[in-house]
Amino acid sequence: MSLKSVAAAVVMTTLACGGGGGTAQNAKPGTPIDLGRAPEASDARLAWAIAGEQRTEQARLRDVYRHPKETLAFFGITKDSRVVELWPGGGWYTEILAPFLRDSGKLGVTSTDPALEKKLGASPGIYGKVEFHHVTPPGDIVLGPDGSADVVVTFRNFHNWVQGGFEKNVVDAAFKVLKHGGVFGVVEHRGDADEDLKTIKETGYVPEHVVVELAQTAGFKLAGKSEVNANPNDDHKHESGVWALPPSYANRTKDHDKYSAIGESDRMTLRFEKP
Numbered sequence: 001m002s003l004k005s006v007a008a009a010v011v012m013t014t015l016a017c018g019g020g021g022g023t024a025q026n027a028k029p030g031t032p033i034d035l036g037r038a039p040e041a042s043d044a045r046l047a048w049a050i051a052g053e054q055r056t057e058q059a060r061l062r063d064v065y066r067h068p069k070e071t072l073a074f075f076g077i078t079k080d081s082r083v084v085e086l087w088p089g090g091g092w093y094t095e096i097l098a099p100f101l102r103d104s105g106k107l108g109v110t111s112t113d114p115a116l117e118k119k120l121g122a123s124p125g126i127y128g129k130v131e132f133h134h135v136t137p138p139g140d141i142v143l144g145p146d147g148s149a150d151v152v153v154t155f156r157n158f159h160n161w162v163q164g165g166f167e168k169n170v171v172d173a174a175f176k177v178l179k180h181g182g183v184f185g186v187v188e189h190r191g192d193a194d195e196d197l198k199t200i201k202e203t204g205y206v207p208e209h210v211v212v213e214l215a216q217t218a219g220f221k222l223a224g225k226s227e228v229n230a231n232p233n234d235d236h237k238h239e240s241g242v243w244a245l246p247p248s249y250a251n252r253t254k255d256h257d258k259y260s261a262i263g264e265s266d267r268m269t270l271r272f273e274k275p
Contacts, residue, residue, distance in 0.1 A: 138166030
């Protein structure tokens with residue numbers, strides 16, 4: 001498979017999985033969005049960004065599963081942080097991070113998807129300061145100048161990298177772009193400890209130890225774990241894997257009510273630091 005094909009496959013898988021929350025439709029093409037003046041205090045500014053009109057009701061429905069305020073706080077992101085978001089998919093977290101960091105921080109996103117760039121370009125008042133890093137995995141993964149970022153975050157993308165066979169490349173790139181003391185924040189579908197590579201690729205669930213070992217091999221130190229995005233109702237065993245659950249509902253109407261009652265996947269939330 002060519003590099004271009006791999007990149008395209010990663011984009012499609014990310015969107016199908018809900019890597020961006022299935023929220024490409026959140027954009028309001030051609031409609032300028034003005035959130036007004038941002039609050040000065042970092043906590044208040046984050047709450048302001050989460051409540052902003054750039055987020056649709058459909059996006060807000062995911063908050064109960066994704067806990068954006070608590071998750072970003074766990075990763076230590078403040079209004080002044082320089083953040084790189086990896087593979088934002090439809091931009092669910094980008095919609096929060098962009099206005100939060102717009103005035104005193106910096107947001108960069110990796111991108112292989114012209115649709116996301118078009119979406120963000122439709123609202124320059126919100127997204128005009130977002131910096132794009134066009135990547136072509138597995139080889140071309142440069143996230144910015146070495147040592148330039150305070151935080152690198154990824155939300156439900158690790159399994160895509162495993163499927164593509166370039167997970168080590170991404171983690172190494174994250175280590176390289178971070179400052180000493182910088183944070184690598186990972187949210188990922190949590191698989192059973194004994195799952196093998198074949199199962200990871202088929203189900204989208206990744207054992208926690210796989211992520212930890214890979215990050216430590218790159219040079220990171222595990223600095224903390226949070227259960228904020230855990231879901232004990234998810235037993236990790238579904239026809240069509242994690243994609244059976246909302247928001248994807250890969251099995252369509254089959255067992256729809258059961259999957260809706262489970263909610264989104266059980267997720268690990270890990271914080272690594274670069275020494």
